Amino acid sequence: MNPSVKFIAVTISMLSIAFFFNPWTPLLFWISILLLQLTMSHIKWKLWALFMLPFSIGAFGYLWTTVVFGADTGGTIIWSFAGIDVTDEQWAHALSLSFRVMAFSSLSLMFAFTTDPVKFILSLMQQLKLSPKLAYGVMVGYQFLPVMKDEFTQILQAQRLRGAEVEKRSWQRIVSMRRVLIPMLAGAVRKAERSAFAMEARGFTGEPRKGYYHPILLSRTDVFMSSVFLTIVLASCLGGIWLS
Numbered sequence: 001m002n003p004s005v006k007f008i009a010v011t012i013s014m015l016s017i018a019f020f021f022n023p024w025t026p027l028l029f030w031i032s033i034l035l036l037q038l039t040m041s042h043i044k045w046k047l048w049a050l051f052m053l054p055f056s057i058g059a060f061g062y063l064w065t066t067v068v069f070g071a072d073t074g075g076t077i078i079w080s081f082a083g084i085d086v087t088d089e090q091w092a093h094a095l096s097l098s099f100r101v102m103a104f105s106s107l108s109l110m111f112a113f114t115t116d117p118v119k120f121i122l123s124l125m126q127q128l129k130l131s132p133k134l135a136y137g138v139m140v141g142y143q144f145l146p147v148m149k150d151e152f153t154q155i156l157q158a159q160r161l162r163g164a165e166v167e168k169r170s171w172q173r174i175v176s177m178r179r180v181l182i183p184m185l186a187g188a189v190r191k192a193e194r195s196a197f198a199m200e201a202r203g204f205t206g207e208p209r210k211g212y213y214h215p216i217l218l219s220r221t222d223v224f225m226s227s228v229f230l231t232i233v234l235a236s237c238l239g240g241i242w243l244s
Contacts, residue, residue, distance in 0.1 A: 003120035004127040005222040009229040010111050014104055016233050023095035025240025030103035032232040033110060040225075043113040055105035059098040066094035092244075117142055123216040132208060140195050144188065151187060155180050 017029050037043060067086055077085045121139050124130040159179065 022244035026099035029236035
């Protein structure tokens with residue numbers, strides 16, 4: 001699927017679901033997204049579950065805090081515990097927030113796990129007319145991330161070999177990080193300058209082009225998947241209205 005089309009479909013889906021405050025709409029949308037990932041994507045489910053863990057904890061936190069500390073919205077008391085009365089309106093609001101977190105996080109992870117970052121930037125530049133200066137700047141920065149990780153490790157090891165003390169307290173470690181960040185910043189500036197000179201030497205001007213070496217095209221798959229997303233959003237919204 002074209003990354004730009006996928007990005008637009010995901011954004012429209014999130015904005016549409018955000019305007020429904022009943023618990024059924026985000027629940028149906030979340031289940032539909034999970035089924036879509038099971039049938040039409042090839043992702044590593046262990047890694048997906050690991051990334052979903054903090055979102056699940058956050059969803060439970062929303063549920064708990066809304067039930068315990070939420071404002072009194074009226075309604076019928078459905079159950080009580082430890083002197084706290086929980087009404088049906090309060091419970092529905094708490095479930096709506098929790099399911100919304102799960103639905104949005106699942107959709108975001110689906111986009112992240114099924115989209116190549118380089119193809120996404122190229123697609124934004126070709127289909128959505130993103131500025132080439134910004135697009136190539138983002139791609140160069142993305143390529144620098146693994147290098148900066150290695151540099152961080154090398155600077156730490158070099159400082160320890162030269163006898164730099166390892167701080168024991170956490171706040172002292174945070175303060176001492178400037179000894180690592182300043183050399184990393186200087187190295188990043190030098191690398192960015194060399195990359196800019198190299199791109200200019202190869203004829204990069206930052207102006208839009210008519211042709212690309214790696215064209216990102218639109219296909220029938222994009223139309224089909226866009227209709228699938230539209231169907232999921234409409235079914236979730238209508239189903240949520242009907243069930244509520």
